[in-house]
Amino acid sequence: xxxxxxxxxxxxxxxxxxxxxxxxxxxxxxxxxxxxxxxxxxxxxxxxxxxxxxxxxxxxxxxxxxxxxxxxxxxxxxxxxxxxxxxxxxxxxxxxxxxxxxxxxxxxxxxxxxxxxxxxxxxxxxxxxxxxxxxxxxxxxxxxxxxxxx
Numbered sequence: 374x375x376x377x378x379x380x381x382x383x384x385x386x387x388x389x390x391x392x393x394x395x396x397x398x399x400x401x402x403x404x405x406x407x408x409x410x411x412x413x414x415x416x417x418x419x420x421x422x423x424x425x426x427x428x429x430x431x432x433x434x435x436x437x438x439x440x441x442x443x444x445x446x447x448x449x450x451x452x453x454x455x456x457x458x459x460x461x462x463x464x465x466x467x468x469x470x471x472x473x474x475x476x477x478x479x480x481x482x483x484x485x486x487x488x489x490x491x492x493x494x495x496x497x498x499x500x501x502x503x504x505x506x507x508x509x510x511x512x513x514x515x516x517x518x519x520x521x522x523x
Contacts, residue, residue: 375422397461404428426507470509
């Protein structure tokens, strides 16, 4: 479904001559193709949607870091371009969970895995990534998991 959405969005943006969207969607599709090649190396036909959502979250993180650097360097034009790409990529991600929903999901995962300390953090993260890829920022979730388990 995600692949079809990307292709349809690319076609529509090309028809409307929306170069910002065309460029951003092409970047996503290029990343998708890299993930497919990687998946074939692992014996799968293609990358699944979970892997693609994780890739798009990584793309957003990279662009946020670029925005920070460009802003510090007084390059508002480049920061705006990165923000435009984030806006397009975000269209294809599921609705992001609120802070309260993330906390509840983490508490549920801790309970379900029987995690008792920091050494069990991997189990909790694994469960969260299985259920909530594309819906939460795992960097922020990691800090909260440490706080709850520590």
